[in-house]
Amino acid sequence: MNMTLPPLVIFGPSGVGKGTLINRLMREFPDAFGFSVSHTTRAPRPGERDGKEYHFTTPDNFKNLISDRAFIEHAQFSGNFYGTSFQAVKDVAATGKRCILDIDAQGVQQVKQTPLQPVVVFISPPSITALSQRLRGRATDSEEAIQRRLATARREIEYARQPGIFDYVIVNDDLDRAYHKFKSIANGEMDARGDQMPLLHDWNHDL
Ligand code: ADP
Ligand code: 5GP
Numbered sequence: 001m002n003m004t005l006p007p008l009v010i011f012g013p014s015g016v017g018k019g020t021l022i023n024r025l026m027r028e029f030p031d032a033f034g035f036s037v038s039h040t041t042r043a044p045r046p047g048e049r050d051g052k053e054y055h056f057t058t059p060d061n062f063k064n065l066i067s068d069r070a071f072i073e074h075a076q077f078s079g080n081f082y083g084t085s086f087q088a089v090k091d092v093a094a095t096g097k098r099c100i101l102d103i104d105a106q107g108v109q110q111v112k113q114t115p116l117q118p119v120v121v122f123i124s125p126p127s128i129t130a131l132s133q134r135l136r137g138r139a140t141d142s143e144e145a146i147q148r149r150l151a152t153a154r155r156e157i158e159y160a161r162q163p164g165i166f167d168y169v170i171v172n173d174d175l176d177r178a179y180h181k182f183k184s185i186a187n188g189e190m191d192a193r194g195d196q197m198p199l200l201h202d203w204n205h206d207l
Contacts, residue, residue: 005188007036007089007099007116011108011160012123013153014078015135017172018102019053021123021182025100033186034092036101039065042080045140055085073103073110078148082107089116098186104152105159121185122166124157124198126173161197168194 010018026033039055041062050056057065062081066074074083084101092099101118103111111118125131131153135146160166168185172178184192 005098005119007101007118008033008186009101009103009108009111009118009120010123011103011105011120011156011166012172013125013131013156014149015131015138015153016123016125017134017175017178018123020175021170021172021179022100022102024179025183025186028183029187032097033100034095034097036084036088036092036099038082038084038088038101038103039071039074040080040082042078042082055088072114072116073107075104075106075110077104077106078145078152084111100186105156108165119168119185120166121182121194122160122169122197123178124160124169124171124195125153125200126171126198128153128200130173157200168192169197171195171198 010022012018022035026035037051037053037055039057039062041057041059044050044054044056048054059081062083065071065083065085070085070087071083072086072089074081082104084103084107089099101111108120125134128150132146132150135141135149141149160169170178170181181192181194185194
């Protein structure tokens, strides 16, 4: 049904709500979208299943996969390796569904150089305060990991701010509003619109 639509890359700081938006989309349209299951060396969070959210693996195995040229792109994020295998994207393509990738800014830079030619959607927090509250509210990461993710968020937002990085930006303020936009972009609707890139005034004083 979505066979002609290019892969959809979702990126944005950790804790902004990418997984929440993607899961809701996949629940509403199980036949239209397929998730590209990445490899990672980080430990599973409670509720995460191997082969569903990620292929959980060891640093040694990950390095072997790099040597075997198994990855379309890979990166180090917050002390762990993450990568999209050719196989992960092929598996979704074989189902005829639109492929969704949830990757970091380094991965976005890399896939932009490949024939994948994705539509890139940046999910922005409404503020840095909201982002740090979400990371803490999710209660899946240590305080140290949260601090690292917030520092990385600053770099990711700087990257996204450069011209030509994304096709759409969605500010995940009110979840229903953001989801409505996300859904119309993901479904390739002709009149789909993103938001304006926010200025994030509370940028410096709460990081
Ligand atoms: P990501 O996948 O980007 O790291 P998650 O989807 O895990 O982020 O969301 C992080 C936390 O923020 C979760 O606890 C989620 O329920 C919450 N969240 C997501 N979107 C919103 C929103 N619009 N408003 C408030 N909380 C949100
Ligand atoms: P988390 O540990 O919160 O699941 O993910 C941390 C970051 O890694 C997020 O920004 C997420 O988008 C990114 N990520 C997940 N999978 C991949 C991947 O395969 N490649 C890259 N480059 N980043 C990924």
